[in-house]
Amino acid sequence: MSERPELDRKLDGKTFRSYYYLKEELVDFCRKNNLPISGGKIELADRIACFLDTGKVLEASVKRKAPANVQLIDENTIIEPNIVCSEKHRAFFKEHIGAAFSFNVAFQKWLKSNAGKTYKEAIAAYYQILEEKKQGKTKIDCQFEYNTYIRDFFEDNKGKTLEDAIKCWKYKKQIQGHNRYERIDLVALGE
Structure with a gap:
């Protein structure tokens, strides 16, 4: 299992997108690098990926x-x-x-x-x-990855606890790749 890299300027956009970061981490990165901090998680991720790959600052979309x-x-x-x-x-x-x-x-x-x-x-x-x-x-919107993961976990694991689901989610978000539930995530429970 590769460890999730720290979100900093050394990353490229592709690597950045292949790991899960909290919105608070995205906002913190934007603040430290003088990027706009407004918008949802998806807009922040797009802005950061562009900055990491090109050094250019995508302006926040203005919705009046x-x-x-x-x-x-x-x-x-x-x-x-x-x-x-x-x-x-x-x-x-x-x-x-x-x-x-x-x-x-x-x-x-x-x-x-x-x-x-x-x-x-x-x-x-x-x-x-x-x-x-x-x-x-x-339907759960795409920016609510945690909610989607937990729902899908329980659909596949009747009788498991929320604590079990959260352990698997924490495992999943630390590894490279998508953040959707897979049965193999049960390895976090020792199964």
Whole structure:
């Protein structure tokens, strides 16, 4: 097993990408090397790989959100473009859906991609998303490698503990290559 190299300027982009680094490590590297620290883990990794290979600094993508013009929300109000899920929106949905309402990722994506529809349609979509979650495996976005790994570990290892899953995850992220669960990772448990 090759040991994970320290994230520094001696690495090349390909080697860097073949190991797992926490977002905090990526931000720390960016700070030390005067790279922009904004963005998600994927954007930070792209910026670092470019810097390691070329010495060039990729600027952070600028995403400006238009201020929401909605004063009062009712079921017939149109969902605004570039919606920001604010306390005002949370209050509306809690009033119409109930105290258990939360802005889950799938619902936030639905809102952002359905500007022009009504909030009544959003309420119906929320219930549909909950129903779909009950019926099957939900998609975990690619930047949430840990969550994906743990879910896949338990699908393959009924009866194992979260502690077992975390041991295997810690083993996996220290070795070169992808960070997806494989049965061979059980070597971390002495199996």
